[in-house]
Amino acid sequence: MSNEISDKYTISPHLIVFPLYVSMVGVGILTYERRVIEHAGYNAWISVMITGISMHFLIWMLYKILSSIDDSRDIVTINHKLFGKFFGNLINFAIVLYFVFGAFIKFKVYMEMIQVWFFPSMNFLPVSIVILLLVYYAVSGGIRSVTGIAVWATIISCVSIIPQVLLTFPFLYPMNLLPLLNHSASDILLSSKDMAFEYLGVETLLFLYPFVRTPEKSQKWAHLIMILVTLLYLMILILAFMFFTEEQLRHTIWPTLNMIGIFEVPLLQRLEYLAISLWFIKIIAGISIFIWAACRGMKIAFHLRPRISLIVFLTAITALSHFIIDHRTVERVSEIYSNVGLYFLYAYIPFVFLCVMIRRKLTGPI
DSSP states (O other): OOOOOOGGGOBOGGGGHHHHHHHHOSGGGGTHHHHHHHHHGGGHHHHHHHHHHHHHHHHHHHHHHHTSOSSOOSHHHHHHHHHHHHHHHHHHHHHHHHHHHHHHHHHHHHHHHHHHHTOTTOOOHHHHHHHHHHHHHHHHTOHHHHHHHHHHHHHHHHHHHHHHHHTTGGGOOGGGGOSSOOSOHHHHHHHHHHHGGGGTTGGGHHHHGGGBSSGGGGHHHHHHHHHHHHHHHHHHHHHHHHHSOHHHHHTOSOHHHHHHTTOOOTTTOOHHHHHHHHHHHHHHHHHHHHHHHHHHHHHHHHOOOHHHHHHHHHHHHHHHHHHOOSHHHHHHHHHHHHHHHHHIIIIIHHHHHHHHHHHHHHHSOO
16 A cells, blocks of 8 residues: 655655754753663763764664665554554554653653752643643644744754753863773673663654655655754763763763853843743743654554544543653653663664565565
């Protein structure tokens, strides 16, 4: 069955950078420094580079997989053709749940940050409903609406977070980076594994691809945004290394916020409050991309109307956020998502890539 998409629902190849950016860069950029130093210490900058390079190989695999089908270009159809309708739909449903899970993690971590930094005793159910209503509005408009929000989210995050972090320059101690290589290769690889969590979102390409006009032209843009995201993570990590001692960094939950929190600006007073507030649209965009992908998967695999899927998923996220409250539980749930995402990226995608290449070799185009 062909799933041709009208041009009026597609986006230009260069616009792929915006949904990919908001998918990969979330509130994790405010906290990841503490996690990646756990094994490799201040040599974790090498881990960031290793993970970033591996992501380029995964992007290459994703484009090879998605361009392998003649009559349709989505992961749902590929799973049907490779594994049959029954097992293919089991995998497709697991992928849908994975994207909903990712949207919940983005939502919950941001809500927790608002609670800690702004309103510790506030009832967050009304706030949750308002945020998810905005997500409902964005996803209901389709991929063009979601991409439009992603464009604004990318611009706002770049013009806010990066200049604020650069204000730390007078307080940096470059000698913190020495010695440069005092950890084993296994420690650096373990930190690379932890760093992979920050890149989760690149797999949204599995659903974005058919909505890109002349999608083969978008590959260079996907690689470009991956380079920029890697450089962003690397820059903020090195600044954090020069700002904090290693012991301080191990006990700081939000290092990026703490770095910019030392500055006071007239009227605003605290820059970290501005950063969290501006990050609001970024979170809306990130959640919207994941929920849109999940609704798209349900529509193709199970012929369920996206509006129904959207309501069910947002209701589930609201219910889950009501039961998962304390920070330790949020961290454990995030760790589960990280582990699942790691297998998704480094096991499922290479496995499907091998299956597609072998089948093309044996029987021709799929």
